[in-house]
Amino acid sequence: MQIAMIGLGKMGSNMARRLAAGGATVFGFDVSAETRNQLAADHANIRSFDSVASLIAELPSPRVVWMMLPAGEISETMFGELTALLAPGDLIIDGANAMYKDSQRHAKELNAKGFKFMDAGVSGGVWGLANGYTIMIGGEKDAFAMAEPFVKILAPASDRGWIHAGPAGSGHYVKMVHNGIEYGMMQAFAEGFALLEAKKELNLDLAEVAETWRHGSVIRSWLLDLTADTLKNDTKLEDIQPFVPDSGEGRWTVLEAVELGVPAPVIAASLFQRYTTQGKGDYVAKLLSMMRNAFGGHHVAKK
Amino acid sequence: MQIAMIGLGKMGSNMARRLAAGGATVFGFDVSAETRNQLAADHANIRSFDSVASLIAELPSPRVVWMMLPAGEISETMFGELTALLAPGDLIIDGANAMYKDSQRHAKELNAKGFKFMDAGVSGGVWGLANGYTIMIGGEKDAFAMAEPFVKILAPASDRGWIHAGPAGSGHYVKMVHNGIEYGMMQAFAEGFALLEAKKELNLDLAEVAETWRHGSVIRSWLLDLTADTLKNDTKLEDIQPFVPDSGEGRWTVLEAVELGVPAPVIAASLFQRYTTQGKGDYVAKLLSMMRNAFGGHHVAKK
């Protein structure tokens, strides 16, 4: 049971470890020699290769190649490189957080060349190594037959945390929606805790409240578990920047809501709040300040 | 270990059962003779009284009286009735979903008369009987000493699902915020599943996706567990009205966000979406339709 893992970053390396621990032999490649060699040194079932070409040369066909690279240019380059090396019937699984329409295009292009393709959404973060990853995967049935043994190792021990969701694109679509929901849940929790924090007169212990809600309440959830852990160490968060990055999935979810005609005010508001923390709403605010001055003579704060 | 339970509706009766099963003797009253007698017939540890006066007469002081009545007029009337019957040092616990400011007022009024008061937020819904309830309770320490044995029976077996959150009002404040978060989480999930449902071309199995997300994903939660159960029976929901009631807590959370100056766009959007499903935004929509006609000559749909 052999699989190639291309990209051994935070996600890829942990997935390689879980696959290796589950009995697979992992042919690993990463641009960082240190990363790939360290991983191979740590695990008997993980081998390190200094190029994709040498890796493919040693991995017998039909191959299963799991890509864990950033979506976009880096992934596109690797697709090109792999198609030059692989044999018809080989399977490429794209585990990146890629836009599902791109995955549908990749499927079409790769299938036309005789390759199989699946798009896999992977959830579970840094905890996936221990707990297993939720795998949402899309593509043809014969492709899935090749992927299935590996998907089952990656998924939680319950063997229920994976889904062959449908045709190519559906894995990344389901993952995109998962992350859109995640944005909304996170924002809901953060607003709620901010309301606890702001109620100074009640002097609430946010860590205790979070811990309590974990037991029996309607909002108990893994995100609450993690939030409770975080608050145990620090509830004031004084040295933290109020800055929240966003990645593609939140944006794509809102784009999809607009295009499908599904009202998604909560997911959109969550995304826009993140934009605002990044300073992307500064021009909006500056103009509002100027307008207030123009009609009401109100003070404009200058830098 | 004796406690009065006033109000034996869906929540009160189950709480009485859990208290009785946990070793307390419950002195029960409900306006419905059938309800209170049936409950007493079912449980050796639950006694039924045909008036609050007769109940209080038999329960020796210092008494613990837990009210599970609708907030507002019915609760206010009962506060009045109880203060005429109780003895100084007795404790009233209001377990309703009451506005925390009302509870702060109740505390002040009752304390002035020598009674003790606590406000208790109770979460767990219909599952609380079996799993235990999350109890968020506020008031003085000596009052909590009287309440504690009962709180511990009501809470989950882990003995971690309760919190003495702070002074009077803090129980209902924490419960209010809990429900505000719940609104946001629910809306986030509903938007997400609607995006899966609307993507007809992928023909996704929503029940399978929900089940998968329960295992290892970032959004795993009790609400997701329940949603997965619901979707197992029916994913089309064709005979369901798109109508979502709201109760006080969502509104109060938004009021509090405005007053405290905490931006809560997600909780507010969740509340307003519920209003809209109730037809409360119809005038807004009608006026928009008329405005479109006025500037663009666009068609106005008539009833």
Add this chain to the structure above:
Amino acid sequence: MQIAMIGLGKMGSNMARRLAAGGATVFGFDVSAETRNQLAADHANIRSFDSVASLIAELPSPRVVWMMLPAGEISETMFGELTALLAPGDLIIDGANAMYKDSQRHAKELNAKGFKFMDAGVSGGVWGLANGYTIMIGGEKDAFAMAEPFVKILAPASDRGWIHAGPAGSGHYVKMVHNGIEYGMMQAFAEGFALLEAKKELNLDLAEVAETWRHGSVIRSWLLDLTADTLKNDTKLEDIQPFVPDSGEGRWTVLEAVELGVPAPVIAASLFQRYTTQGKGDYVAKLLSMMRNAFGGHHVAKK
């Protein structure tokens, strides 16, 4: 001064009339013979043609052809037809509410064939015939030199209601943003009037309030003028459906906000509210109702 007007619907016919009244000779075509002939019968300066081919045959080059067709398939077909008939150096102006990216593509394709292209956003609705239209137009300078005389007739008498905004695409981009703002303004007004209407105890006269605000207030605007007119006839709107269509511009504005990273919560909320009036949020609401039942045993309204 001759110009072709292709598409004589609500907008196209009024624009033809304004051009004719301003001294231009309009070569008109519409698929409806009745429409085009009636228009020509009414105006000495408007000529009717029974095909685009016959129109182009009579209009000497270099031609200015203004398309007022629905964006999408109909427009695309006409672009194809026109490129087979026009001569190099002729100018096509697309006055539809088209996506600016499509207009950038059209510019590229048409320029490659030697034609000129401009994209024109046209605002003013049914009032444009009398008051003039705001014209936001994009494309090359030499193309604009050809379009300018006609743009100036279409614009208000002040000769200030037009802008050559920039390269191809910029006309439709500016018009898209204009409509996005319009969505937000309309929703703001509609929410406000709904708050007046709902305050039954004050028995406010909404028509009088609207009229008052027109004079001296900060929110005086043309949309308020129109709203005041509408409310003069009817403030109850009892026979109006709470249904608000939306067209491309609102959607595109939100897509652009997401892609550019500009937080636009108000424009997005306005769009999603329209979706909701169209029943597009029904699945969201149904699922919320089911979730409430699942955790709290709350009643689910059935159809």
Add this chain to the structure above:
Amino acid sequence: MQIAMIGLGKMGSNMARRLAAGGATVFGFDVSAETRNQLAADHANIRSFDSVASLIAELPSPRVVWMMLPAGEISETMFGELTALLAPGDLIIDGANAMYKDSQRHAKELNAKGFKFMDAGVSGGVWGLANGYTIMIGGEKDAFAMAEPFVKILAPASDRGWIHAGPAGSGHYVKMVHNGIEYGMMQAFAEGFALLEAKKELNLDLAEVAETWRHGSVIRSWLLDLTADTLKNDTKLEDIQPFVPDSGEGRWTVLEAVELGVPAPVIAASLFQRYTTQGKGDYVAKLLSMMRNAFGGHHVAKK
């Protein structure tokens, strides 16, 4: 025709000037001797008093006393002072941006003592002196009969910019909603211009676009006029702080929407965006950053 004006700040002094120019004799008081004396020095029809008591002593009953003080403690103190000085039948008009419920309470308290009371919302900002103010006023008919001559001077020359909206409280209610709409309109414009500004590749001239929209477009409005003026001087706004204050009316509008059950997502979003610019959402953002770290190991930006 004599009237007292208590409070000669930005609004009060301009209103005194307009009243004086319109033929009224204004008995002015302000805590700042410099302010009140300068005003009296500038205008023959304005008299300055060094105390409210001396002012009232010289103004014969039945008096009309217009208060232009900040709502809250300062206003409450003045209400107390005035009731000690005035005679039954005298009229107090509160022109502050006060909460309409407070005005209803003031009406009840003052009427019980034999005084008349009206609440007046005043819109028009720094431009009101020249253009007239929109006056929205509430109270009894006999009170309005006393106020009417002054209201007509304050209002625009058209004599249409005022409304006796209904009973006490209705003036401030209508003004509150006016400002709620204003928040939404401003945010809609600011989002739109931010979308123009962010589209670097089109290199749009925002000042030119704003000027163009003023002529014939659907969104033409006084706020757009002012925005166009502002942008003529500066479109980059580089030295402006992205900070937008808010005052009571926006908050009260959202509170009212929640209490009345009217969905007002746009006004609420506008308010919350202002809160965010004031740093009031920082805890929300910090917690989101911590949660991302907790599940995904994502980097947390530190101060």
